[in-house]
Amino acid sequence: MRRVRIIGVGPGDPEQVTLEAVAAMRSVAYFVVADKGRDDPLLAAREALLARHVGSARVIAVPDPERDRSAATTGADASYLGAVADWHDARAAAYERAILGHDGDVGFLVWGDPAFYDSTIRIVEKVLARGNADFSWDVIPGVSSLQLLAARHRIVLHEIGQPITVTTARRLRAAVESGADNIVVMLNAHIDLDGLDHWDVWWGANLGTPHERLVGGQVGDVLAELHEARAAVKSAAGWIMDVYLLRRAAHRRDR
Ligand SMILES: C[S@@+](CC[C@H](N)C(=O)[O-])C[C@H]1O[C@@H](n2cnc3c(N)ncnc32)[C@H](O)[C@@H]1O
Known part of the structure; x- marks a missing residue:
């Protein structure tokens, strides 16, 4: 069965990637990354990380869906959470397309540790819940x-x-x-x-x-x-x- 690996890669320094994370990065066929455009501050860091630990990696860039950041959705908690949930649903649909469109195990690179203020775990659960893609998944911790x-x-x-x-x-x-x-x-x-x-x-x-x-x-x-x-x-x-x-x-x- 296909494996989805959520890999914590530390907060910026390629030296702070664990041996377990490096092995996981080398084990996947390709990475799915949210493409936030050339202005994404983490783009260069991610490229440096892959160059250092994987060599030539196959990266499937998925345009990041727009998130509703209007005043109405940043004020009250309920509307804020609703806007984030909608954004996660759109991301799940986009990740599902990327996963179904390519063969082999998939890696998601997560800044720091996936357990702190990162939604990759929630989105991967949403992809599974949609019922179209079948896979096992694991989480590799990173330095937060x-x-x-x-x-x-x-x-x-x-x-x-x-x-x-x-x-x-x-x-x-x-x-x-x-x-x-x-x-x-x-x-x-x-x-x-x-x-x-x-x-x-x-x-x-x-x-x-x-x-x-x-x-x-x-x-x-x-x-x-x-x-x-x-x-x-x-x-x-x-x-x-x-x-x-x-x-x-x-x-x-x-x-
Ligand atoms: C989306 S959260 C992701 C946190 C990440 N999962 C972690 O474990 O550090 C991004 C926030 O983490 C903190 N952060 C992440 N990397 C950092 C770094 N290299 N230096 C300082 N703060 C950082 C900042 O507060 C930033 O706004």
């Missing part, structure tokens, strides 16, 4: 950007025995209000840390790439530096992906 953030800053993401909240910029305020002390924030269209001056922050952008930048310290002391670094990375690399850990000041905790 949040692990690389911790390694670069040489920190543990939580204090002894404490929980971590991993969330998105959209939900940061809800995490703060819920009393979370250690919050990892991903998918940052903007960074808004108003009122969090006494928290500590460990921030990293474009980790594992030549444009990597780190900033750490108390929010009130380093916020200006962080915004400058963000702008500098974006202008030098042409794109930015950043992740950070926020930790509530010890004397303000509920314990």
